[in-house]
Amino acid sequence: xxxxxxxxxxxxxxxxxxxxxxxxxxxxxxxxxxxxxxxxxxxxxxxxxxxxxxxxxxxxxxxxxxxxxxxxxxxxxxxxxxxxxxxxxxxxxxxxxxxxxxxxxxxxxxxxxxxxxxxxxxxxxxxxxxxxxxxxxxxxxxxxxxxxxxxxxxxxxxxxxxxxxxxxxxxxxxxxxxxxxxxxxxxxxxxxxxxxxxxxxxxxxxxxxxxxxxxxxxxxxxxxxxxxxxxxxxxxxxxxxxxxxxxxxxxxxxxxxxxxxxxxxxxxxxxxxxxxxxxxxxxxxxxxxxxxxxxxxxxxxxxxxxxxxxxxxxxxxxxxxx
Amino acid sequence: xxxxxxxxxxxxxxxxxxxxxxxxxxxxxxxxxxxxxxxxxxxxxxxxxxxxxxxxxxxxxxxxxxxxxxxxxxxxxxxxxxxxxxxxxxxxxxxxxxxxxxx
Numbered sequence: 001x002x003x004x005x006x007x008x009x010x011x012x013x014x015x016x017x018x019x020x021x022x023x024x025x026x027x028x029x030x031x032x033x034x035x036x037x038x039x040x041x042x043x044x045x046x047x048x049x050x051x052x053x054x055x056x057x058x059x060x061x062x063x064x065x066x067x068x069x070x071x072x073x074x075x076x077x078x079x080x081x082x083x084x085x086x087x088x089x090x091x092x093x094x095x096x097x098x099x100x101x102x103x104x105x106x107x108x109x110x111x112x113x114x115x116x117x118x119x120x121x122x123x124x125x126x127x128x129x130x131x132x133x134x135x136x137x138x139x140x141x142x143x144x145x146x147x148x149x150x151x152x153x154x155x156x157x158x159x160x161x162x163x164x165x166x167x168x169x170x171x172x173x174x175x176x177x178x179x180x181x182x183x184x185x186x187x188x189x190x191x192x193x194x195x196x197x198x199x200x201x202x203x204x205x206x207x208x209x210x211x212x213x214x215x216x217x218x219x220x221x222x223x224x225x226x227x228x229x230x231x232x233x234x235x236x237x238x239x240x241x242x243x244x245x246x247x248x249x250x251x252x253x254x255x256x257x258x259x260x261x262x263x264x265x266x267x268x269x270x271x272x273x274x275x276x277x278x279x280x281x282x283x284x285x286x287x288x289x290x291x292x293x294x295x296x297x298x299x300x301x302x303x304x305x306x307x308x309x310x311x312x313x314x315x316x317x318x319x320x321x322x
Numbered sequence: 323x324x325x326x327x328x329x330x331x332x333x334x335x336x337x338x339x340x341x342x343x344x345x346x347x348x349x350x351x352x353x354x355x356x357x358x359x360x361x362x363x364x365x366x367x368x369x370x371x372x373x374x375x376x377x378x379x380x381x382x383x384x385x386x387x388x389x390x391x392x393x394x395x396x397x398x399x400x401x402x403x404x405x406x407x408x409x410x411x412x413x414x415x416x417x418x419x420x421x422x423x424x425x
Contacts, residue, residue: 251346305346312349313342316406321336 003054003075004044010076011043011083014112022108025101029083032102033090043083051199051282053079055171056178058285059192062278063182070181073120078174080113081131085138085170092142095218110135117174120181129177134170141166149220154228157262161201168200191273195282198270202289205263209256210311213247227255251304260300260307264293337388348387355380356404361397369397 001009015026030036030046047053056074060066087106090096110131117125124130145163148155155163172193179192208215212223227250250256271286299306342349359376361369369377381394395403 299343303344303346305349306343309343309346309349312407312410313339316403317339321332321339 003050003057006057006072006075007050007053007079008042008044010072010079014076014080017112018108022101022104026105026108029087029102029105032096032099032105033087034096035086043079049203049285051196051285052171052203053082055196055199055282056175058282059175059178059277059279061281063178063184066178066182070120070178073116074174074178074181077113077116077120077177078171080109080116081134081170081174084109084113085168088138089142089167092139093146117177120177125177126180129173129180131170131173134173137166137169141169146219148225149215149222152220152224152228154231155222155225156229157226159229160222160226164201164204165197168204171200172196188277191277195270195273195277195279198266198273199282199286202263202266202270202286202293205259205266206293206307209259209263209307212250212256213308216246223250223255223259226259227253230255230258254304256304256307257297257300260293260297264290264297267293331393334388334392338384338392341384341387345387351383352380352403353407355383356400357408359400359404361401373397 012027015023017023018026025032028039030041030043031039035046043053051058054075056078057071060071060074063071084106087102087109091098091102091106096102114131117129117131121129141163145167148159148163175196176189176193179189184192208222212221215221216224224246230253267286267290271283271290274280274283274286296307296310299310342352355376359373359380361373377395377397377400380400381392384395385392
C-alpha cells in the first residue's frame with residue numbers, strides 16, 4: 001500500500017465512523033475548504049507530496065519491527081492534525097465562511113486526532129506532544145502572519161522562518177510521537193523534528209516564491225516583506241509601492257532567488273537528515289526536490305521571475321511537451 | 323528577441339515555451355493578450371472579429387519571439403492557453419501551506 005493509499009483509507013474510515021450527515025461533510029471537506037474543484041476528492045488528489053499528510057508512514061521505514069497499527073495511528077494523527085490546521089488557517093484568514101458544517105467537521109477532526117494520539121501512547125501523551133499547545137501556537141502564528149503581511153512591513157529571514165514553522169507546528173507532532181513510541185532516543189527524535197521542519201520550510205519558501213503575486217493580491221506577500229528587510233535603511237524608501245512598480249522592485253531585488261536558495265538549503269538538510277535516520281524514501285523525495293530547486297536557482301539567476309513563470313506553465317508543459 | 327523554431331509543430335510549441343520561460347516581457351504580453359481573448363465556442367460557431375483580431379496580434383507577437391515560421395495558435399489552442407495562464411485552471415498541486423489554489 002502506498003502512503004497516499006493509506007491516507008485515503010484512514011480518512012475514509014474516519015468519515016465513515018462519523019456517520020451521515022457529518023460523515024458526508026467530512027468527505028467533502030477538501031471542496032468546502034476551497035482546496036478541490038469537485039466534491040468528494042480524496043486527499044491524495046489534493047496534496048501531491050506524500051510527506052504532507054503521511055509523514056509518519058515515511059519515517060516508519062526507519063523503524064523496522066514497529067507494529068503497523070502504531071504506524072497507522074500516528075499517520076491518522078498527522079493527517080487529521082494537518083487537515084485541521086489547514087481548515088483553521090482558511091477560517092482565520094476568512095478565505096472560507098465559518099459554516100456550521102465545516103466547524104463541526106473540524107471539531108471532530110481534533111477529537112479523533114487526540115483519541116488516536118492517546119491510543120498511540122496507551123494513555124495521555126507526554127506534555128511536549130500535547131496538541132493543545134500546538135493549536136494555540138498555530139492560531140497565534142496565523143494571526144501574526146496576517147498582521148505582518150497586511151502591513152507589508154520589513155522582516156528578516158529569521159522572523160519569516162519562525163512564523164512559518166509556528167504555523168506548521170501541528171505537522172511535526174505525530175512523527176516525533178511515533179519515534180518516541182518506537183523507542184528512539186532524544187537525539188533521534190530531535191532529528192525527526194528537524195527533518196520535518198526543513199521539509200516544511202523548503203516547501204513553504206518555494207510556494208511563497210511562485211505564489212507571491214497571488215498572495216499580494218489577497219492581502220500580502222512574504223517576498224515583499226523580505227525584500228523590504230533586505231534593503232539598507234534610506235535606500236529606495238522603506239515601503240513598497242503598488243502595482244507594476246512593486247513587481248519590478250521584487251524582480252530587481254533578487255529576493256525570489258534568495259528565497260529559492262533558502263528552500264534549496266532546507267531541502268538539502270532534510271535529505272541528509274532523512275538519509276541518516278534511515279528514512280530513505282523520504283530522502284529520495286527530498287533529493288528530487290533538491291535537484292528541481294537547484295535548476296530553478298540557476299534559472300532564476302539568469303532571468304528574474306523564472307520560477308513563477310515555470311510554475312504557471314508547468315501543467316501545460318507536462319501535458320504538451322512531455 | 324527571436325528564438326529558433328522550425329516547421330515541426332512540437333518544436334514550435336517548445337520554442338514558445340522557452341520564450342515565455344526566459345523572458346518576463348514575453349510572458350506578460352502573452353498573458354495580457356490572452357486575457358483580452360474572449361470566445362465561447364459552445365455559444366457560437368466562429369470567434370468575433372474582435373477576438374480574431376486579438377488572436378492575430380497574439381500570433382504576430384509570438385512570431386517575433388520564436389520566428390516567422392510559427393504556424394500560429396488556433397482558436398481552441400488560444401482558449402487552452404488562456405485557461406492555463408489566465409484562469410490558472412490546471413495548476414492543482416499543493417504543498418502544506420500553499421494558499422493560492424482556491425476554487
